[in-house]
Amino acid sequence: MKLLLFDIDGTLIRSHGAGREILAAALTELFGTAGPIDSYKMSGKIDYRIITDLLTAVGLTHDEIEANLPNVYALMAEKAHTAFPASDMTACPGVQPLLAALNQHEDALLGLVTGNISSTAPLKLAAAGIDPAQFKLGAYGSDAPTRNQLPIIAMQRARALTGRPFTGQNTIVIGDTPADILCARASKATAVAVASGWHAAHTLARYQPDHLLENLNDTAKTLEILLA
Numbered sequence: 001m002k003l004l005l006f007d008i009d010g011t012l013i014r015s016h017g018a019g020r021e022i023l024a025a026a027l028t029e030l031f032g033t034a035g036p037i038d039s040y041k042m043s044g045k046i047d048y049r050i051i052t053d054l055l056t057a058v059g060l061t062h063d064e065i066e067a068n069l070p071n072v073y074a075l076m077a078e079k080a081h082t083a084f085p086a087s088d089m090t091a092c093p094g095v096q097p098l099l100a101a102l103n104q105h106e107d108a109l110l111g112l113v114t115g116n117i118s119s120t121a122p123l124k125l126a127a128a129g130i131d132p133a134q135f136k137l138g139a140y141g142s143d144a145p146t147r148n149q150l151p152i153i154a155m156q157r158a159r160a161l162t163g164r165p166f167t168g169q170n171t172i173v174i175g176d177t178p179a180d181i182l183c184a185r186a187s188k189a190t191a192v193a194v195a196s197g198w199h200a201a202h203t204l205a206r207y208q209p210d211h212l213l214e215n216l217n218d219t220a221k222t223l224e225i226l227l228a
């Protein structure tokens with residue numbers, strides 16, 4: 001059995017800034033400011049890191065930030081419930097046919113490794129027309145301080161769910177940023193990079209993913225790579 005761990009933003013969906021909007025609204029409501037959020041580069045970063053960076057920039061201490069994280073996460077989820085369905089989120093090219101095909105394969109276990117927190121990730125997918133229930137497990141931006149720790153957490157959850165062992169040998173991380181490739185490397189998983197997000201193929205190539213795709217449009221070819 002293969003564990004396929006998909007990133008969300010730029011890989012499965014395009015969110016057109018809706019994630020940034022709910023975070024800005026939540027931080028502003030709680031702290032009166034969202035810090036330097038307008039110029040902050042979120043690509044590849046997990047929510048824990050983004051929130052920590054933004055609040056550190058406005059002078060909060062590490063302890064203050066840690067104490068407030070549950071409130072930030074709860075307010076983000078609350079805002080996402082109304083903001084995401086009203087946004088123009090869309091599935092990335094080829095994603096729907098690929099997921100439909102993967103669902104026909106009993107050997108494929110679908111999961112998420114994403115910087116989104118666990119409460120907003122399924123809302124994002126649903127808003128883009130992707131059924132979140134297809135993904136049987138996930139590791140999220142609220143589970144660890146860095147993305148590099150997430151694939152191992154997902155493998156442990158996959159084992160708890162199926163009773164089968166998962167290691168880098170039978171796990172593939174699919175993502176659109178250098179950070180996705182690096183987190184695959186950190187867990188010895190196979191890295192499949194897709195240039196459907198913010199990063200061009202030639203940029204991703206520098207990080208030497210095992211496979212590099214322009215997009216997920218070629219279902220047959222992508223299946224071959226993911227299930228090889």
Ligand SMILES: [Mg+2]
Nearest residue numbers: 007009010176
């Ligand atoms: Mg991404």
